[in-house]
Amino acid sequence: MQIYLPIAEMSVNIFILLGLGGGVGFLSGLFGVGGGFLMTPLLFFIGIPSPVAVATEANQIVASSISGVLAHFRRDNVDVKMGFVLMIGGVLGSTFGVWLFTYLKSLGQIDLVIKLSYVVFLSIIGFLMLIESLRSISKKKRDVKSKAHHHNWMHGLPFKMRFRKSRLYISALLPIFVGFVVGVLAAIMGVGGGFVMVPAMIYLLGMPTSVVVGTSLLQIIFVTANVTILQAVNNQTVDVVLAMLLMIGGVIGAQFGARFGSRLQGEHLRGLLALIVLIVCAKLSYDLINVPADLYSLGRSENH
Amino acid sequence: MKRFLFLFIVLSTVWAIKLSSPAQAGDITVNLSDPIVKITAGFSGTDLLIFGVVPSDGDVVIVVRGPIREEIVRKKDKVMGVWVNRDKMVLENVPSLYMTASNRSVDEFMPDGIAYTHQIGAEYIRIKPHKDYAHVKDWERFRHALIRNKVKQNLYKQESAPLVFLGNRLFRTKLHFPSNVSVGTFGIETYLIRKGKIAAFETTLLNVRKFGIEADIYNFAHRHSLAYGLLAIIVAGLAGWMANAAFRKA
Numbered sequence: 001m002q003i004y005l006p007i008a009e010m011s012v013n014i015f016i017l018l019g020l021g022g023g024v025g026f027l028s029g030l031f032g033v034g035g036g037f038l039m040t041p042l043l044f045f046i047g048i049p050s051p052v053a054v055a056t057e058a059n060q061i062v063a064s065s066i067s068g069v070l071a072h073f074r075r076d077n078v079d080v081k082m083g084f085v086l087m088i089g090g091v092l093g094s095t096f097g098v099w100l101f102t103y104l105k106s107l108g109q110i111d112l113v114i115k116l117s118y119v120v121f122l123s124i125i126g127f128l129m130l131i132e133s134l135r136s137i138s139k140k141k142r143d144v145k146s147k148a149h150h151h152n153w154m155h156g157l158p159f160k161m162r163f164r165k166s167r168l169y170i171s172a173l174l175p176i177f178v179g180f181v182v183g184v185l186a187a188i189m190g191v192g193g194g195f196v197m198v199p200a201m202i203y204l205l206g207m208p209t210s211v212v213v214g215t216s217l218l219q220i221i222f223v224t225a226n227v228t229i230l231q232a233v234n235n236q237t238v239d240v241v242l243a244m245l246l247m248i249g250g251v252i253g254a255q256f257g258a259r260f261g262s263r264l265q266g267e268h269l270r271g272l273l274a275l276i277v278l279i280v281c282a283k284l285s286y287d288l289i290n291v292p293a294d295l296y297s298l299g300r301s302e303n304h
Numbered sequence: 305m306k307r308f309l310f311l312f313i314v315l316s317t318v319w320a321i322k323l324s325s326p327a328q329a330g331d332i333t334v335n336l337s338d339p340i341v342k343i344t345a346g347f348s349g350t351d352l353l354i355f356g357v358v359p360s361d362g363d364v365v366i367v368v369r370g371p372i373r374e375e376i377v378r379k380k381d382k383v384m385g386v387w388v389n390r391d392k393m394v395l396e397n398v399p400s401l402y403m404t405a406s407n408r409s410v411d412e413f414m415p416d417g418i419a420y421t422h423q424i425g426a427e428y429i430r431i432k433p434h435k436d437y438a439h440v441k442d443w444e445r446f447r448h449a450l451i452r453n454k455v456k457q458n459l460y461k462q463e464s465a466p467l468v469f470l471g472n473r474l475f476r477t478k479l480h481f482p483s484n485v486s487v488g489t490f491g492i493e494t495y496l497i498r499k500g501k502i503a504a505f506e507t508t509l510l511n512v513r514k515f516g517i518e519a520d521i522y523n524f525a526h527r528h529s530l531a532y533g534l535l536a537i538i539v540a541g542l543a544g545w546m547a548n549a550a551f552r553k554a
Binding site: 065231233292 | 535
């Protein structure tokens with residue numbers, strides 16, 4: 001059954017979209033990740049124009065992160081104050097990101113930048129996860145306790161704030177900076193950015209792991225909402241029909257994934273996710289390096 | 305069933321023409337199975353029947369042109385191992401869609417002069433560089449690339465679709481409009497070629513429009529983009545909240 005996507009202006013089989021949403025939703029439930037970094041490249045692969053894929057995926061992530069953050073609020077795992085400060089940076093970063101996106105689109109380089117960012121980030125993260133999980137599988141936990149707080153230059157920064165929930169007294173500039181970087185990524189790559197933010201919160205800010213996921217989800221809601229609005233206003237690339245179909249599949253898939261995930265071991269899960277990430281990354285790099293079928297491509301002119 | 309319906313339409317059209325317009329004996333009469341191509345939620349391309357009557361013997365060629373616009377063609381080059389868009393050309397007078405239909409191969413009966421003047425055949429479309437790019441010497445390769453890409457997207461056809469005569473004067477043809485067709489007013493030109501000259505000519509218009517919810521969403525997104533963005537977020541928020549509520553119960 002074909003459905004015509006009004007913004008992407010193409011007709012796609014509805015079951016492919018539900019299947020994609022379900023599949024990525026399953027993986028995100030299984031691994032506890034957002035899934036944007038898998039969904040957006042998959043949308044490229046089925047031929048959705050990359051500006052539409054990125055903007056629409058931001059819209060879908062609003063839904064999945066709201067559903068996630070509600071669960072974390074119930075378990076009291078959200079540092080609202082930290083989330084708010086991150087959000088300031090995130091909104092600034094994503095606004096800058098959408099501006100950059102629009103500018104690169106006018107230069108005809110947006111496709112390249114999106115795909116290169118994916119290749120860079122997916123390969124780094126994929127390899128780090130793979131090494132990490134291989135190490136923990138082979139050594140089965142080698143108790144390494146790093147000191148949570150060693151003093152360095154970061155503690156000399158001004159605008160110190162107390163984050164009671166995270167048991168931190170740090171400069172507000174740090175979370176704003178982290179939020180900003182993640183905001184730019186969200187705008188250009190159509191991801192929530194959890195895969196960058198979670199490590200940054202743990203290793204850079206020194207937040208306790210228990211509140212990291214919930215707090216990052218809170219910030220992701222605002223960042224992706226901001227991206228959705230700005231993309232809708234600047235580029236008219238948010239396809240609500242596509243987003244809805246992906247949401248439906250994603251919600252159902254995530255339920256199954258979460259249940260299935262409880263039966264697998266953490267290290268194996270991470271190893272598996274790393275492999276999937278690397279496969280997607282390999283396919284994207286191949287497309288960038290391989291001689292294109294046609295060196296020439298068309299772009300709609302908007303008074304260039 | 306479809307066949308009979310079609311025959312009925314054709315015959316009644318012919319009959320109506322004979323009754324109503326004895327004065328225009330030298331004209332071609334053309335009719336479309338639908339004057340509007342509607343892009344709806346289930347749209348996956350559509351076939352358009354074109355049929356009509358010619359006033360005398362000869363060869364018929366039909367040219368369908370989409371709305372004219374500018375198009376950017378970019379060429380990739382290898383930069384540090386990666387294929388990157390480098391050279392760019394803006395071309396003008398590019399129809400968004402271009403198809404022809406004829407009763408036999410066009411070059412068998414069409415003099416080059418007419419094909420050139422009336423832009424019959426994809427190679428004859430008068431695509432030219434935008435004035436800012438007029439100095440580019442080898443711009444023709446961008447034109448070739450444009451046509452090649454349009455053919456690949458099923459928007460241009462280099463081969464004429466078959467057109468059949470039912471009897472002496474009645475003709476019909478079927479053209480396929482792919483799902484990626486753009487909206488706008490399309491011109492359908494019908495030429496009757498006889499002894500190397502245009503014996504008769506007729507232009508018909510076809511509208512390609514988005515319809516129903518598809519049109520509403522598209523227009524809303526373009527005309528009230530801020531409200532559209534806000535609504536998209538509200539929908540996503542509700543979906544997320546509902547998913548969470550359902551998950552908690554289960």
